[in-house]
Amino acid sequence: MATRVAMGAVFLVLVVASSSSSPALASNEEGDALYALRTRLSDPNGVLQSWDPTLVNPCTWFHVTCDHASRVVRLDLGNSNISGSIGPELGRLVNLQYLELYRNNLIGEIPKELGNLKNLISLDLYANRLTGPIPKSLSKLNSLRFMRLNNNKLAGSIPRELTKLSNLKVIDLSNNDLCGTIPVDGPFSTFPLRSFENNNRLNGPELQGLVPYDFGC
Numbered sequence: 001m002a003t004r005v006a007m008g009a010v011f012l013v014l015v016v017a018s019s020s021s022s023p024a025l026a027s028n029e030e031g032d033a034l035y036a037l038r039t040r041l042s043d044p045n046g047v048l049q050s051w052d053p054t055l056v057n058p059c060t061w062f063h064v065t066c067d068h069a070s071r072v073v074r075l076d077l078g079n080s081n082i083s084g085s086i087g088p089e090l091g092r093l094v095n096l097q098y099l100e101l102y103r104n105n106l107i108g109e110i111p112k113e114l115g116n117l118k119n120l121i122s123l124d125l126y127a128n129r130l131t132g133p134i135p136k137s138l139s140k141l142n143s144l145r146f147m148r149l150n151n152n153k154l155a156g157s158i159p160r161e162l163t164k165l166s167n168l169k170v171i172d173l174s175n176n177d178l179c180g181t182i183p184v185d186g187p188f189s190t191f192p193l194r195s196f197e198n199n200n201r202l203n204g205p206e207l208q209g210l211v212p213y214d215f216g217c
């Protein structure tokens with residue numbers, strides 16, 4: 001009898017040990033990252049109510065979309081009346097393709113950790129109250145096609161490193177507090193000036209061949 005109990009205990013330990021190394025853990029890490037985001041946000045309309053951290057992964061949570069392998073590929077929280085700061089946790093959602101946080105009341109800086117989202121196609125943070133600089137790390141987002149950061153309070157210059165984003169098709173940095181000059185290389189040769197309008201301290205396109213005098217404005 002005692003042996004049977006002991007064996008049962010050993011079995012239980014083995015089950016627990018093996019489940020902690022199963023693929024479900026990978027998606028749980030993404031669930032943990034999303035739940036960390038939830039805890040820092042204020043959510044008066046209850047759009048995050050279904051975000052239950054005890055579920056095996058976040059794939060059934062509202063506004064979260066996973067692929068066939070239970071990896072989080074979309075976060076759709078535009079127009080959700082959420083407030084608070086974004087924080088570094090989102091940088092752990094390395095499979096994310098669409099980050100849609102537009103038209104909320106988000107404050108604070110854009111975390112440099114978003115530069116870890118190598119699969120990101122669309123970064124939509126427009127119409128919030130974000131401050132601070134545009135992180136240079138966003139130049140690591142090689143898959144990025146859409147970057148809309150307009151209608152915030154972003155300051156500083158447009159990082160020259162962003163000219164490396166060869167897949168970028170659309171950028172909107174209008175209605176911020178950016179300064180310096182507008183890059184002209186890479187994809188920036190195709191963007192219309194209205195993508196940069198209403199930045200009172202932005203001086204227009206940089207002159208080719210000249211180092212902009214206000215590089216570090």
Ligand SMILES: *[C@@H]1O[C@H](CO)[C@@H](O)[C@H](O)[C@H]1NC(C)=O
Pocket residue numbers: 044045081
């Ligand atoms: C957004 O939340 C605020 C409370 O923070 C509330 O007063 C307001 O009615 C909400 N707006 C919408 C459109 O739900």
